[in-house]
Amino acid sequence: MTPTSIPTATVPGARTPADAVVSVQNLHVEFKTPLGKVNALNGVNFDVPRGRVLGIVGESGCGKSVTARAILQIVEKAGTISKGRILFRSQPDAVDLTSLDPQGREMRSIRGKExxxxxxxxxxxxxxxxxxxxxxxxxxxxxxxxxxxxxxxxxxxxxxxxxxxxxxxxxxxxxxxxxxxxxxxxxxxxxxxxxPTLLIADEPTTALDVTTEAQILQLMRDLQAESGMSIMFITHSMGVVAQLCDDVVVMYLGRVVERAPVDDLFYNPKHPYTISLLRSIPRIGVGRGQPLESMKGGVPDPYSTVPGCPFHPRCPSAMKGVCDTVVPIEAPVEGGVDGHGVRCHLYPGCTPLDVAVDTVSEREEEE
Structure with missing residues (x-):
């Protein structure tokens, strides 16, 4: 007999959107290595909408694959989920996947089937x-x-x-x-x-030629439309995101820095990192004979801790005394579409209130 219900670890009345199949809430994952501790995820929050394709984008090392493995509870031995919840809703009540034994009957009945x-x-x-x-x-x-x-x-x-x-x-x-x-x-x-209810695709077309890649992407889109399943698509390519995804989450150094419906992300990007990613896309006939725009610097060493906003050492709009000391919080974009959120001090609501008041006071004193 194959187990089809999850009698334990359910979270009655858990606060997850009704249209979300998975809700990742304040997820932290750390790895203990001989050289020290690596914080792979630092409070990741996002929802995978039911029946839609969610794209996860970002540079190598930002935590995309670790997030996927955490959802399936197959994080490598050195890694542990130190904080947060992953709520999976396949029934009226949500199941907290982080509370399940990775090798237990309940998790094994979800992994591969659901x-x-x-x-x-x-x-x-x-x-x-x-x-x-x-x-x-x-x-x-x-x-x-x-x-x-x-x-x-x-x-x-x-x-x-x-x-x-x-x-x-x-x-x-x-x-x-x-x-x-x-x-x-x-x-x-x-x-x-x-x-399955949710299909996680971890850069499935990276090693393929462009013709085969196009066929695989079209196949996945057709299968998703046919079965109504949700897809969490991890990729480096913004072109793939534009072709396949309905919603997008942008990650940097273990944090979600922006999330939005795909059209709004391309036509109204807010976070400097997202803007830099989009500007680095080559366009036919634009800037002919000129080098492609690139982002300065590189992803910090995984063993180092970056104070404040993790992107501030590479950000052209970084504000001294704020971006390099205070971690921004996520806030909805003013005047943006529903579901567009950003984590950047350049926008209202992203700076903690007490810090914002102190900063205004300091500026008034300087003037």
Whole structure:
């Protein structure tokens, strides 16, 4: 018998938006290493809307993949969730995933069935000694049916669903016998085999050529529209975000610095980091013969602690005495669309009230 309900760790009346399948609240993840402690996430907050595609963007090291692994409770051994909650709502009551044993029955019944993940490099995620069909059948038999013939039939069907040519033959092949694009389709098939509520895609098109990337993105969009599932799409590419996502979360150094519907983010960006990311996108016919705009500096060393706003050492608009000492809080954008929030001292509501009063007083004294 496959467990389908979660009798423990439910949070009756938990404060999550009715249209959110996952709500990440004040999430902190730290890693203990021989060189010291690394704070990978420093109070991450965002919701994954039900039936929509949420893009997570940011430079390497900003915490995108750690957030995804924390949701699935597969953070590496050295890492721990030190604070916060991850509320998953598949039933009337929400389940706090951080309170579940990562290897316990409740979490294992969610992982793979309710929440699935497509990893960045399929060749290192697929088992080389088992056929593609065997690996898909394993997930089906674990969560849906123990009948071998039915599991095999479903494996072939899901391969056909993701556009795999000759799915019966592919089910009998090994990962090394497939091209990069076909391996990625096989990974998507495995993730979709149990019809999850949430699909997490961790840069699934990074190693693919542009033609195959376009096919995979269109496939994911078609499957999302067909099944109504939610997708959390992690990427470096703002072009991919524009093509695939409905909402966007921008992360920097373990924090969410801006979140907005995709159109508003592109046409009305607020945070200096978001603006810099958008300006670095190459455009045909614009600035011909001139170097692309780039961001100065680099992501700080993970073992160092940056006081104040983590982006202030690279920010062209940083205010001395504020940005380098006070951590901004998130606030809605004045006059912006619903759901557009920013964490930057340049905007009203982002500076803690007591700090804002002190700053105004100091300026008046100087004048």
């Amino acid at each position: 929440i699935s993940m497509i990893f960045q490099e399929p060749m290192t995620s697929l088992n080389p000694v088992y056929t593609i069909g065997d690996q898909i059948e394993e997930a089906v038999r674990l969560h849906q049916t123990r009948d071998k013939d039915e599991a095999r039939r479903r494996a072939v069907e899901v391969l056909r669903r993701v556009g795999m040519p000759n799915p019966e033959q592919v089910a009998r092949t090994y990962p090394h016998q497939l091209s990069g694009g076909m391996r990625q389709r096989a990974m998507i098939a495995m993730a979709l085999s149990c019809t």
